[in-house]
Amino acid sequence: VYAVKFSSAVFIIALTLIGPFYILPDSLWGETLQSESQCVQCHANLKKLIRLCWEVEKTQPKPKTSAETSGEG
Amino acid sequence: LELYEKIYVHPSFLETDHGEIACSDCHGGKPADPNWQTAHTDLVKDPTLADAEAVCGECHDQITTIARHSLHATLAPFAAVINTRTGDLDAGAHHQINTARNKHCSACHASCGQCHISRPAYVGGGFLSRHLFLKTPPMDTTCASCHGGRVHGEFTGADQNYHPDVHYEDEEMTCMDCHTAAEMHADARGVVSRFNLPQRPDCRKCHAQALSKAAGNRSHDIHAATVACQVCHAQANKNCFSCHVGTDRQGLPFFKCKKTVYLFKIGLNASKSENRPYDWVVLRHPPANPGLFDHYVKDGLPNFSSLPTWKLDTPHSIRRITERNKTCNGCHGNPALFLSPGDLEDWEREANATVVVPAERIPERVTPDEKGG
Numbered sequence: 001v002y003a004v005k006f007s008s009a010v011f012i013i014a015l016t017l018i019g020p021f022y023i024l025p026d027s028l029w030g031e032t033l034q035s036e037s038q039c040v041q042c043h044a045n046l047k048k049l050i051r052l053c054w055e056v057e058k059t060q061p062k063p064k065t066s067a068e069t070s071g072e073g
Numbered sequence: 074l075e076l077y078e079k080i081y082v083h084p085s086f087l088e089t090d091h092g093e094i095a096c097s098d099c100h101g102g103k104p105a106d107p108n109w110q111t112a113h114t115d116l117v118k119d120p121t122l123a124d125a126e127a128v129c130g131e132c133h134d135q136i137t138t139i140a141r142h143s144l145h146a147t148l149a150p151f152a153a154v155i156n157t158r159t160g161d162l163d164a165g166a167h168h169q170i171n172t173a174r175n176k177h178c179s180a181c182h183a184s185c186g187q188c189h190i191s192r193p194a195y196v197g198g199g200f201l202s203r204h205l206f207l208k209t210p211p212m213d214t215t216c217a218s219c220h221g222g223r224v225h226g227e228f229t230g231a232d233q234n235y236h237p238d239v240h241y242e243d244e245e246m247t248c249m250d251c252h253t254a255a256e257m258h259a260d261a262r263g264v265v266s267r268f269n270l271p272q273r274p275d276c277r278k279c280h281a282q283a284l285s286k287a288a289g290n291r292s293h294d295i296h297a298a299t300v301a302c303q304v305c306h307a308q309a310n311k312n313c314f315s316c317h318v319g320t321d322r323q324g325l326p327f328f329k330c331k332k333t334v335y336l337f338k339i340g341l342n343a344s345k346s347e348n349r350p351y352d353w354v355v356l357r358h359p360p361a362n363p364g365l366f367d368h369y370v371k372d373g374l375p376n377f378s379s380l381p382t383w384k385l386d387t388p389h390s391i392r393r394i395t396e397r398n399k400t401c402n403g404c405h406g407n408p409a410l411f412l413s414p415g416d417l418e419d420w421e422r423e424a425n426a427t428v429v430v431p432a433e434r435i436p437e438r439v440t441p442d443e444k445g446g
Contacts, residue, residue: 038104044082069327070329
């Protein structure tokens with residue numbers, strides 16, 4: 001009796017953990033991942049990225065190279 | 074590249090295997106923060122630079138384990154050469170030399186990401202193809218970013234007055250056709266010169282037939298064992314003289330290179346090996362000189378003369394026919410082609426004692442009889 005009860009408990013726990021992976025469509029998982037990440041909202045949106053990069057360039061100076069450099073390196 | 078071009082991720086990347094990994098798994102940062110300025114806190118731009126095994130190694134464990142010891146990752150020969158020339162400097166001076174080396178010579182080492190995802194940081198970075206992972210890096214951006222000063226120009230003919238390398242012009246080969254993935258990722262521990270890496274290219278791998286007796290090539294029969302292929306088949310190479318490095322008042326590193334010239338000099342092979350048993354090789358003058366690091370440590374290279382300043386070269390400007398192999402006397406009896414004592418500055422005579430060609434060793438002109446009619 002204990003063995004049956006234990007097996008049933010393991011089965012129910014496993015079903016609870018693994019079940020959603022089979023029930024929900026792949027695309028929904030993808031959407032969930034993307035909606036949690038603000039990275040994609042900007043870096044994969046060209047219009048938004050260009051606008052933000054203009055803002056960045058206004059505030060951050062371009063890296064400089066020394067004026068003393070001469071000849072080929 | 075414009076800034077947005079450097080960091081734009083194409084939506085198609087998200088459909089790839091690598092695109093399925095959450096950005097923050099590799100780059101850190103705060104991915105749930107809607108404020109872009111604070112979202113970038115603790116962001117790692119190139120997570121493959123500090124610890125490739127932690128990010129790439131999960132799937133590509135074999136290659137990341139060996140590649141961290143590769144020449145592109147460690148630039149170990151730079152340190153080997155400089156340490157030989159510093160000799161027994163005291164610890165303080167040695168530290169200064171290492172600081173200078175890291176500042177000026179180690180900027181172009183490559184990480185996994187700087188070959189397969191973005192341009193090298195040395196040239197300002199930026200995705201190669203909108204964050205797609207490229208198994209074979211593109212030659213004209215990736216390789217040329219660091220090797221554009223000399224090798225890429227030789228190979229493609231971008232340097233004026235010289236033909237492109239025949240492998241590039243006729244066969245449309247790229248760097249990777251000779252410099253394979255096995256060489257690029259090879260564990261180079263203990264290798265003090267890139268010429269000693271067992272995986273490096275060898276002309277004989279593809280041209281064994283041309284060197285065989287059956288080919289009936291008299292020039293090859295006579296010279297192949299003693300003369301490196303490039304001595305007859307390469308065009309001129311780029312030589313630099315007298316470089317000094319330093320840091321300006323704004324803290325920016327600089328270099329001053331006095332002279333850059335195309336030359337062709339044949340010299341003696343000072344480092345014969347099983348794979349390079351030749352007596353004669355092509356030489357090139359890198360910009361090294363005893364005062365290279367004077368800005369940091371005066372006379373910091375006391376053992377400067379322990380290595381030649383004219384070093385072995387394998388120019389990437391190969392042609393089947395060159396001025397030297399058109400006729401026997403393209404080389405024979407032509408002293409200007411050979412590194413002579415007169416080509417050396419006083420301070421580099423001792424350093425080049427093993428590569429300079431004494432007048433009596435320059436091959437004499439060949440008469441019609443000796444040519445074989």
